[in-house]
Amino acid sequence: MYDVIVVGARPAGAATAMLLARRGLRVLAVDRARFPSDTLSTHQIQPSGTERLRRWGLLDRLLAAGTPATERVRFDLGGTVLQGRFPEGVLYSPRRTVLDAILVGAAREAGAEVREGFHVAGLVWDDRGVAGIRGRDGTELRAPVVVGADGKHSLVAKEVAAPVQRNVAPRTVASYAYWEGVEPWKGSEPWKGSEPWKGSEPWKGGEHRAGGEQRHGELYHRPGRAVAAFPTNDGLTMVYAAAPIDKFSTWRTDVEGHLLATLDRCGDLGERVRAGRRVERLRTTVDLPNVVRRAQGPGWFLAGDAGLVMDPVTAQGIGNALADAELLAETIAEGRTDYQRRRDAARLPIFGLTTGLAALRPAKGLNAVLLKAIARREASTEQFLGVFAGTVPVRTFRRSIPRMLVQRARGWAVA
Ligand SMILES: Cc1cc2nc3c(=O)[nH]c(=O)nc-3n(C[C@H](O)[C@H](O)[C@H](O)COP(=O)(O)OP(=O)(O)OC[C@H]3O[C@@H](n4cnc5c(N)ncnc54)[C@H](O)[C@@H]3O)c2cc1C
Numbered sequence: 001m002y003d004v005i006v007v008g009a010r011p012a013g014a015a016t017a018m019l020l021a022r023r024g025l026r027v028l029a030v031d032r033a034r035f036p037s038d039t040l041s042t043h044q045i046q047p048s049g050t051e052r053l054r055r056w057g058l059l060d061r062l063l064a065a066g067t068p069a070t071e072r073v074r075f076d077l078g079g080t081v082l083q084g085r086f087p088e089g090v091l092y093s094p095r096r097t098v099l100d101a102i103l104v105g106a107a108r109e110a111g112a113e114v115r116e117g118f119h120v121a122g123l124v125w126d127d128r129g130v131a132g133i134r135g136r137d138g139t140e141l142r143a144p145v146v147v148g149a150d151g152k153h154s155l156v157a158k159e160v161a162a163p164v165q166r167n168v169a170p171r172t173v174a175s176y177a178y179w180e181g182v183e184p185w186k187g188s189e190p191w192k193g194s195e196p197w198k199g200s201e202p203w204k205g206g207e208h209r210a211g212g213e214q215r216h217g218e219l220y221h222r223p224g225r226a227v228a229a230f231p232t233n234d235g236l237t238m239v240y241a242a243a244p245i246d247k248f249s250t251w252r253t254d255v256e257g258h259l260l261a262t263l264d265r266c267g268d269l270g271e272r273v274r275a276g277r278r279v280e281r282l283r284t285t286v287d288l289p290n291v292v293r294r295a296q297g298p299g300w301f302l303a304g305d306a307g308l309v310m311d312p313v314t315a316q317g318i319g320n321a322l323a324d325a326e327l328l329a330e331t332i333a334e335g336r337t338d339y340q341r342r343r344d345a346a347r348l349p350i351f352g353l354t355t356g357l358a359a360l361r362p363a364k365g366l367n368a369v370l371l372k373a374i375a376r377r378e379a380s381t382e383q384f385l386g387v388f389a390g391t392v393p394v395r396t397f398r399r400s401i402p403r404m405l406v407q408r409a410r411g412w413a414v415a
Helices: 011-024 048-056 059-064 096-109 155-159 246-264 270-274 318-336 339-355 365-376 376-388 394-414
Strands: 004-007 027-029 072-076 079-084 114-115 121-125 131-135 140-142 145-148 164-168 174-178 217-222 226-229 236-244 284-285 292-294 300-302
Touching: 004 011, 004 131, 004 270, 011 027, 011 096, 011 318, 027 096, 059 096, 059 284, 079 365, 079 376, 096 114, 121 140, 121 155, 121 284, 131 145, 145 155, 155 300, 164 339, 174 246, 226 246, 226 270, 236 246, 246 270, 246 284, 292 339, 300 318, 318 339, 339 376, 339 394, 365 376, 376 394
Parallel strands: 004 027, 004 145, 027 114, 072 217, 145 300
Antiparallel strands: 072 079, 121 131, 131 140, 164 292, 174 236, 174 284, 217 226, 226 236
């Protein structure tokens, strides 16, 4: 008998299992996958997520695997370029083969039992609610709590009929691949990484190693397109491009051609990528739902994509999964009852922002003016980047909008 069974052992599941085991609970995590293994996902971990990894003692393992740090980002929106440093912490972009294996290893070290290659086929019920899992081979395993951390097509969510709170139809087709020999954006050249970043509230004590030669993360939004280029392990550059989902039938006829043509609309990125060499196959998906499900019920919880999944255009999923794991470990170990409320409060604002951005429409009217106002001031740029980094609440950012617009208007008056 276990205290908790976790279905799925990637970011949400392995982190939940690790944190619960560290608190002394008897935990079983199962996954049909074996590790290390890749999964269909790019892998920017926002600074709030990497700060969690640091606090859990896992950041050094990412660094030991040669994962480069990204301290600055250049977000080119066509008419406006926002360029700056994340206000709190550092972004890392480890391959999922690296990250997920580190998390599974840490769960085992903490005392959790992890069964790989275990395919859950259903749940076991008693008169109280969910009471365990049933494997494909008929094995039944029991625990008073089952956590569904089994991704966006969660079997646990289906079996418990978790009510859907929000559902926005998929908006994008996304393709990505890895290139070697991509020169950094030339604006990065004279810039060296700063001293190790020392955290301030609320991440007091944080220290990330981001010294040495640094490369910017590059983001581009063009009408009907979003692009990201980030350095990852083994000296490779991950390049991602998204287009509206209704373009899929044309996009799929020549994915590489469409991807490269998209990069050609992003300054010299196309040229720099073409000068390099693609080292892995292109991956393309339209399986990009935007769904929020109820996350708790009798004997069950949902964490990560199983409970809330959104378009990758804002790269929030891994950070969300790690944050859910932390909330859930507190909830279960301390007998709290407010996981649903805290999960919704933390994630629904960025869910709304993400589904809006996934429409891939250019900013117009007041939004365009606001972006220009943000670009003018370093502090405003950092605050804007902090929303995606997970270190500035959307509400705090919204409250500062009138001030930014006034500063912009004053600038016009003086000009
Ligand atoms: C194209 C793309 C790009 C992305 N880019 C980013 C990005 O840059 N940054 C970011 O933060 N996020 C990104 N994401 C999102 C990110 O991949 C997910 O949010 C993240 O993987 C969620 O973690 P999870 O642990 O909740 O679920 P998953 O990573 O999906 O893990 C679920 C696990 O459950 C297991 N499982 C499922 N069903 C069963 C079963 N019946 N029995 C046993 N095991 C089961 C699976 O084998 C899997 O290992 C991207 C997603 C896509 C599709």
